[in-house]
Amino acid sequence: MIPIAFDYEVAESVDQAIDLLKENGEDAKLLAGGHSLLPIMKLRLAAPTMLIDLGRIGDLSYVRDEGDHIAIGAMTRHTEVEHNQLLQEHCGLLAHTASFVGDPQVRHRGTIGGSISHGDAASDLPSALLALEGTFVVKGPGGERTVAASDFFQDYLQTDLAPDEVLTEVRVPKLGQNTGWSYKKFNRRAQDWAVVGVAAVVERSNGSISSARIGLTNMGSTPLRATAAESALSGADASSVGEATSNADEGTSPSSDIAASAEYRRHLARVLTRRAVEEALSR
Ligand SMILES: Cc1cc2nc3c(=O)[nH]c(=O)nc-3n(C[C@H](O)[C@H](O)[C@H](O)COP(=O)(O)OP(=O)(O)OC[C@H]3O[C@@H](n4cnc5c(N)ncnc54)[C@H](O)[C@@H]3O)c2cc1C
Structure with missing residues (x-):
């Protein structure tokens, strides 16, 4: 589909972009790479009447x-x-x-x-x-x-x-010497969006986990932290990672769609969290 007609301005600075946003109100949108905005404009899910291009602001x-x-x-x-x-x-x-x-x-x-x-x-x-x-x-x-x-x-x-x-x-x-990390993404075809993704940052001390931070992709309406698994992982060692990540989907509200059911997403969150933490521990 073709987007509705819109005006276009190139901002030469952040301050000019802010002025243009102020002048044009909620009908104006900033344009960066255009790889999320333009698809939704073509679907007419967004219909800004003014695009303000940030692409020439070199110092960003x-x-x-x-x-x-x-x-x-x-x-x-x-x-x-x-x-x-x-x-x-x-x-x-x-x-x-x-x-x-x-x-x-x-x-x-x-x-x-x-x-x-x-x-x-x-x-x-x-x-x-x-x-x-x-x-x-x-x-x-x-x-x-x-x-x-x-x-x-x-x-x-x-x-x-x-x-x-x-x-x-x-x-x-900056991550410290004793900090490991991992990102695990499950998708149906290479380069697709994540059905579910898990980011892990794990701090180790004397052979056990002193703290873990887990970010979940596509497990609700916003990106989320897997706080229950984070608590269970604190003080755990490598042998108990499976048990400590078995609640990684707690507090999430994944959707069901053509790619996966909500239940399957919950399963993926648990499995990918375990794999991400194991990989983080090995880094
Ligand atoms: C085919 C395809 C596959 C993709 N696959 C993935 C994927 O697997 N994983 C993934 O994470 N993403 C994926 N993306 C999205 C991609 O990462 C986009 O680049 C990103 O989401 C939006 O960045 P953009 O610079 O293109 O922003 P735009 O599309 O230009 O802007 C997006 C929104 O952010 C606002 N905005 C932009 N910059 C600013 C700013 N500096 N300050 C305030 N508001 C701003 C805009 O007004 C707009 O509302 C995919 C996109 C496409 C087209």
Whole structure:
């Protein structure tokens, strides 16, 4: 289908993008890679009358070492996240997870900021950012604020972003020596969206797990933490991972659709959580 007619403006800076958002109200939408927005416009599930293109704001595309964390500009493409050396060294989970996003064409156009702002529970990066306890920098007419990933995703395709705000940066803590990680994605065909995905960040101490953070993809209307499994894993050793992850679907509300029933998704969440934690322990 063809989208409804819309106006188009190129923003030269974040401040100009915010001004354009303010001027055009809720009918305006930011355009990043366009790989989520344009498909829903073609289906007429979204009908913005103004698109504000962020693509020429060069200083929104970077990966920087900021001491205890890595800062990633919102317009950084998935492929840059996947191949960035700083991220591979200090936050391998994010680089690895980016390699699961769609196909090479999607990864060359889609951006980390677009993926997060879209707020799709089936996207891969949000659950990894939950497990990493990442934070997001958001700028609006009133200035800049920082939002924890755990507070950002609010409901189906709903985030903490106000209509006149721009997500400018993603921050991820550097992972320590005793921290292992994994992302497990189950899909029916290579490069499909996740039926279910699981991101794990596991800290080890003296042969047992001192803490585990588990992010779940596509197990509800938002990306979720598997808090019951996280509690059960605290203090567990490698031999009890199976038992400790048997409640990984607790507190979730997966949907049934053409790809899988809700019950099958629950099963996948339990199995993939066990596999992700086992892999994290071996890294
Ligand atoms: C064929 C196909 C397969 C895909 N497979 C996967 C997959 O397997 N896993 C996966 O995770 N994703 C997948 N995607 C989605 C892909 O990751 C998108 O790139 C991503 O979801 C959106 O990023 P974008 O830069 O294209 O954002 P856009 O489509 O440009 O924008 C998405 C939304 O975010 C808003 N937005 C964008 N940037 C900002 C910002 N900086 N501040 C505030 N709001 C902003 C826009 O206004 C819009 O509402 C797939 C997409 C396609 C087309």
